[in-house]
Amino acid sequence: MTKEIWLNIPVKNIEKSKAFFTALGYAFTSKHDNAVMAALIIGSNKFPVMLFEESVFKSFIQTEITDTKKSSELLISLDAESREEVDEFAKKVLAAGGTIYAPPAENQGWMYGFAFIDLDGHRWNVLHMDYNKLGK
Numbered sequence: 242m243t244k245e246i247w248l249n250i251p252v253k254n255i256e257k258s259k260a261f262f263t264a265l266g267y268a269f270t271s272k273h274d275n276a277v278m279a280a281l282i283i284g285s286n287k288f289p290v291m292l293f294e295e296s297v298f299k300s301f302i303q304t305e306i307t308d309t310k311k312s313s314e315l316l317i318s319l320d321a322e323s324r325e326e327v328d329e330f331a332k333k334v335l336a337a338g339g340t341i342y343a344p345p346a347e348n349q350g351w352m353y354g355f356a357f358i359d360l361d362g363h364r365w366n367v368l369h370m371d372y373n374k375l376g377k
Contacts, residue, residue: 251298264337309362321369
């Protein structure tokens with residue numbers, strides 16, 4: 242049965258992507274670190290997001306890579322502990338060179354978050370979910 246899951250995404254430049262995510266406060270494992278790939282570790286469960294240079298990624302998928310300027314294939318969501326953490330993370334994204342396309346705001350009465358685009362056009366959102374307000 243499945244032991245682990247990884248998210249694999251293409252990047253144009255491994256070193257620039259590593260610098261971007263390091264500026265956001267994330268770490269990488271040296272186990273999968275070389276000139277064409279890196280393993281970004283997210284959350285308390287240590288979920289690995291594998292960053293692959295586009296040429297390597299393309300060899301895996303054997304098709305074209307989504308043009309992130311025209312469309313999105315996925316939205317990656319990150320959990321935040323508080324509204325303040327959401328706001329601080331938004332500041333880090335801007336300082337690291339990311340683009341915020343939905344500024345921090347309340348959504349559906351029980352979520353507070355924002356959405357951003359990384360250096361390679363992948364879309365992410367950061368959410369604080371107040372389950373006490375869910376369904377009210």
